[in-house]
Amino acid sequence: MYKELNATLRTIMTPGPVEVDPRVLRAMCTPILGQFDPAFTTLMNETMEMIRRVFQTENQWAFPIDGTSRAGIEAVLASLIEPGDLVFVPIYGRFGHLLVEIAQRYGAKVATIETEWGSVFEPQVVIDEIKRVKPKIVAMVHGETSTGCMQPLKEIGAACRAQDVLFVVDAVATLGGTEVKVDEWKIDAAIGGAQKCLSVPSGMAPITFNARVEKILLQRKKIERGLADPATYDAEQDRLIRTNYFDLSQLMDYWSPVRLNHHTEATSMLYALREGLRLVLEEGLEERFARHKLHEAALTAGIKAMGLNLYGDSAAKLPVVTAISIPDGIDGEAVRAMLLNDFEIEIASSFGPLKGKIWRIGSMGYSCRQKNILHVLSALEAVLYRHHAKISLGDAVQAALDVYHKKN
Structure with a gap:
C-alpha cells in the first residue's frame, strides 16, 4: 500500500520554485x-x-x-x-x-x-x-x-x-x-x-x-x-x-x-x-521591493565576508538571485547535496557554460526572509569548511547581522 503523502520540509533557496x-x-x-x-x-x-x-x-x-x-x-x-x-x-x-x-x-x-x-x-x-x-x-x-x-x-x-x-x-x-x-x-x-x-x-x-x-x-x-x-x-x-x-x-x-x-x-x-x-498588494509594492533588496544585501555581505566571490557584473545584478563562483577545487554538486541532506536547504546550480562553475541562491517572495538568509549562510560555511575550502570562518552570519541591525 502507498503511504499518505508526507513531503519533507525544506528551506528552498533556489531561483524557483520557492517556499509557498x-x-x-x-x-x-x-x-x-x-x-x-x-x-x-x-x-x-x-x-x-x-x-x-x-x-x-x-x-x-x-x-x-x-x-x-x-x-x-x-x-x-x-x-x-x-x-x-x-x-x-x-x-x-x-x-x-x-x-x-x-x-x-x-x-x-x-x-x-x-x-x-x-x-x-x-x-x-x-x-x-x-x-x-x-x-x-x-x-x-x-x-x-x-x-x-x-x-x-x-x-x-x-x-x-x-x-x-x-x-x-x-x-x-x-x-x-x-x-x-x-x-x-x-x-x-x-x-x-x-x-x-x-x-x-x-x-x-x-x-x-x-x-x-x-x-x-x-x-x-x-x-x-x-x-x-x-x-x-x-x-x-x-x-x-x-x-x-x-x-x-x-x-x-x-x-x-x-x-x-x-x-x-x-x-x-x-x-x-x-x-x-x-x-x-497588502505588503505594498515599494515595501516588498525594499524587503528583497534588504535580504539581498545581507546575503551578499555574508557571501563576501566568507571569502567567496560573486559571479557576474555587480552593476547588473538581479536583486532576487545571487550567483556565486564555486571555489577552485570544490565539487559544487557535493556541496549542494550536503546542504540538502544534512541541513534541508536547497540551492541551485546553473546551465550551459556555467554548469559546475556557479551556485545560485534565490531570495524570492516568502523564501526571502531573515531566518532563511542566516540559515543558508551558516550552513554553507559549515559545508565548505567540511570540504576544506579556504574560507573565513565565523564572519558570514556576523556580516549579515550587521546589515539587519543597521536597518533596525
Missing part, C-alpha cells in the same frame, strides 16, 4: 466553485485587477494562463507570431535561447545578438540592432536567473515604440520582487511567474498585453472565424493562430463577460494566485 506562503496554501483548500458561478467569476475579475496593479499597468487585458511560466511565454509568442515574421532576441543567458526556440517553432525568422553570460547589454547596443534588422517583435528576458543578471528595459521599450516594434518581456523572475513597469517602460506584452517572487505554486502564468497586441489578435480571430475578406481568405490561412489552448484571442473571451467555455479553469490554482497577489 502558508496563507496561499490555506487558500488552495477553499471549496471548489463552478467556473461560471458568479462567486467564481467575481474572483476571476479580482485576480485580473490585481495582476494589473502588480504589473503597474492600465491595460484592459491582464489574466493568468493555466500552465507554468513557459505556458505564458508560449501563449504570447504563439498568438503574435505569423509564419515569416522577424523576431529579434538579445540573449544574455539560458532563457533568451528559450525565446528563440519558441519563436522558431511558430514559424518566425529569428535574429539574435549575444553577450557574455554574467553581463547584460548596453541599451544602445540593442536599440542599434533593432534599427538595423527592423523586426516585428523584440522578445527579451528582464531577469535572467541562469546568470543572476537583470537587463535595463526602459530605453529599449521607448525605442521599440518609436520604431513601431512590439516589445515582449519575460518578467517571470522579477514580477513581485523588483520593479516591472509595463506602461512606463512601453512593454506591449509581459509574462510573469507564479512560483518565484509571488510565492505561489507553479501552475499559472500571469500575463498582460496592450491595445497594440489586441489589434493583431482580433485581426487573426477574424480569419479564424471566416470573417476576413473572401478574396484573400485562402492566402490568409497561414495567419491562423497555430494553437488552440494558448490562443489569446479565445482566452480574451474566456476572461471577459463573454465567458467563452474555452477550458475548465484550474480553480484551486486561481485561489492560490489571487491570494499571492493579494499578499503582494
Whole structure:
C-alpha cells in the first residue's frame, strides 16, 4: 500500500520554485466553485485587477494562463507570431535561447545578438540592432536567473515604440520582487511567474498585453472565424493562430463577460494566485521591493565576508538571485547535496557554460526572509569548511547581522 503523502520540509533557496506562503496554501483548500458561478467569476475579475496593479499597468487585458511560466511565454509568442515574421532576441543567458526556440517553432525568422553570460547589454547596443534588422517583435528576458543578471528595459521599450516594434518581456523572475513597469517602460506584452517572487505554486502564468497586441489578435480571430475578406481568405490561412489552448484571442473571451467555455479553469490554482497577489498588494509594492533588496544585501555581505566571490557584473545584478563562483577545487554538486541532506536547504546550480562553475541562491517572495538568509549562510560555511575550502570562518552570519541591525 502507498503511504499518505508526507513531503519533507525544506528551506528552498533556489531561483524557483520557492517556499509557498502558508496563507496561499490555506487558500488552495477553499471549496471548489463552478467556473461560471458568479462567486467564481467575481474572483476571476479580482485576480485580473490585481495582476494589473502588480504589473503597474492600465491595460484592459491582464489574466493568468493555466500552465507554468513557459505556458505564458508560449501563449504570447504563439498568438503574435505569423509564419515569416522577424523576431529579434538579445540573449544574455539560458532563457533568451528559450525565446528563440519558441519563436522558431511558430514559424518566425529569428535574429539574435549575444553577450557574455554574467553581463547584460548596453541599451544602445540593442536599440542599434533593432534599427538595423527592423523586426516585428523584440522578445527579451528582464531577469535572467541562469546568470543572476537583470537587463535595463526602459530605453529599449521607448525605442521599440518609436520604431513601431512590439516589445515582449519575460518578467517571470522579477514580477513581485523588483520593479516591472509595463506602461512606463512601453512593454506591449509581459509574462510573469507564479512560483518565484509571488510565492505561489507553479501552475499559472500571469500575463498582460496592450491595445497594440489586441489589434493583431482580433485581426487573426477574424480569419479564424471566416470573417476576413473572401478574396484573400485562402492566402490568409497561414495567419491562423497555430494553437488552440494558448490562443489569446479565445482566452480574451474566456476572461471577459463573454465567458467563452474555452477550458475548465484550474480553480484551486486561481485561489492560490489571487491570494499571492493579494499578499503582494497588502505588503505594498515599494515595501516588498525594499524587503528583497534588504535580504539581498545581507546575503551578499555574508557571501563576501566568507571569502567567496560573486559571479557576474555587480552593476547588473538581479536583486532576487545571487550567483556565486564555486571555489577552485570544490565539487559544487557535493556541496549542494550536503546542504540538502544534512541541513534541508536547497540551492541551485546553473546551465550551459556555467554548469559546475556557479551556485545560485534565490531570495524570492516568502523564501526571502531573515531566518532563511542566516540559515543558508551558516550552513554553507559549515559545508565548505567540511570540504576544506579556504574560507573565513565565523564572519558570514556576523556580516549579515550587521546589515539587519543597521536597518533596525
